[in-house]
Amino acid sequence: MQLRRAGAGTGLVDPVPLPDLSSVQDAIGDEEWVLHAASQDLPCLAEIGLVPARVFDTELAARLAGLPRVGLAAVVESLLGYSLVKGHSAADWSTRPLPEEWLVYAALDVEVLVDLRDALAALLAEQGKTEWARQEFAAVLAAGPPPPRQDPWRRTSGVHGLRSRRQLGMLRALWEARDDLARRRDVAPGRVLPDAAMVSAVQADPRTESALLELPVFRGRANRRLVGTWFGALARGRALPEAELPLHSKPGDGPPPVNRWADRDPAAATRQQAARAALTELSEKHAVPVENLLSPDLVRRLMWTPPEPRDPATVAAALRAGGAREWQVELTRDLLTDALSRA
Known part of the structure; x- marks a missing residue:
């Protein structure tokens, strides 16, 4: 964890050996x-007892300010003229001890954050977007x-090829099986077995351990030792009763995909x-991305199942109920009311 404070410099804290950060x-x-x-950092920080009273999100600020690229390095270069060092973002940060060059890389990530915050705040004020x-x-x-993700295995890279x-x-x-092993080892699942190897094994559907070992990734020493684990998992999936097999897509509580609206409900389309x-x-x-003006999911729900009566007050209430902020309600209420009147 990287910390920087004016007058105090930059500090790095390892929460693994320091469970009490009160x-x-x-x-x-x-x-x-x-x-x-x-939104990516706050849940992890909360797990170790660190909860801020206020935040300034430089990525979100960059979006609201209309910057074309909102990655940290791109925003720093655009507003401050510095180029951040690259090279260790994909490293295994569970490694201990961390190499010194990794520590330097981590420290540099926050070295200019306060300056970046001030530059973005000035830009937002200039555009009238501070509020x-x-x-x-x-x-x-x-x-x-965020709530626990349902069916996280569906995020496996290459799953759509099955x-x-x-x-x-x-x-x-x-x-x-991979997730259980990764948890016990406290390592990233992809380091235990890559997504591509899992998809390849499913597509090959080997009927013996020897056949599984013929696949490229499984020939390595580590996976040869685990061949029983991987083959057993494949066999369990293969033996599932039809009723227990997962559906091609998990059922949702929202409207159908927009590309089906014209057939199912032309007025909604x-x-x-x-x-x-x-x-x-x-x-x-x-100069604000559409998805930051209003949640696309909220717009789809509103257009698929319009509130009644279809007037600005009712639309505003529906937007607030869906989590829209007041600035979003004020900007979009009337145009969405007009869209609802089209059919």
């Missing part, structure tokens, strides 16, 4: 924390940790098209 929380808990992509940013930062802070439910069942069993066009125009006017 002294850090006491020292900085009431201060504004400057983070890049705060928008304040509301967005408060929403990020209030969101809390055509049958039987193959999906085999992949799920293999993913669960007309409303969605009008809303999308209006939001795109508004996005260009204010």
Whole structure:
């Protein structure tokens, strides 16, 4: 964990051997924390007892300011003229002790964050978006940790190449075996067995351990020792009853994919098209990405199942109920009401 404070310099804290960080929380808990992509960091920080009272998210600020690229290195280069050192972002940070060059790399990530915060704050003020940013930062802070992801195995890279439910069942069993082993070893799952190797094994459908060992990744020494684990997982998935096989896509509680609307509900398709066009125009006017103007999922839900009556007050209430911030409600309420009136 990297910390930087004016007058104190930069410090690195390893939470692994230091489970009690209450002294850090006491020292900085009431201060504004400057983070890049705060929604990614806040849940991890909360797990070790670190919870800010206020945040300034430089990634989110860059989006609101209309910068074309919002990665940390790109924003720093654009606004401050510095080039950040690259090279260790994909490293295994569970390694201990961490090499000195990795520590330097980590420290440099926060070296200019406060300066970047000030530059972005000035840019937002110049554009009249300071209040928008304040509301967005408060929403990020209030969101809390995301709920556990349902069917996380579906995020396996290459899963869309599997055509049958039987193959999906085999992949799920293999993913669960890998995840269990990774947890026990406290390493990233991809370092235990790459996604591509799992998909390849499912597609090959080996019927013996020897056949599994013929596949490229499984020929290595580490996976030869684990061949029983991997083959057993494939066999379990292959033997599942039809009723227990996963569906091709998990059922959702929202509207169907937009590309099916024209057939299923032409009026909804007309409303969605009008809303999308209006939001795109508004996005260009204010130099804010469409997805930051309003959650695309919220727009789809509104257009698929319109609130009644279809007037600005009802639309505003629906937007607030869906989590929209006041600045978003004020900007989009009328144009969405107009879109709802199209059909």
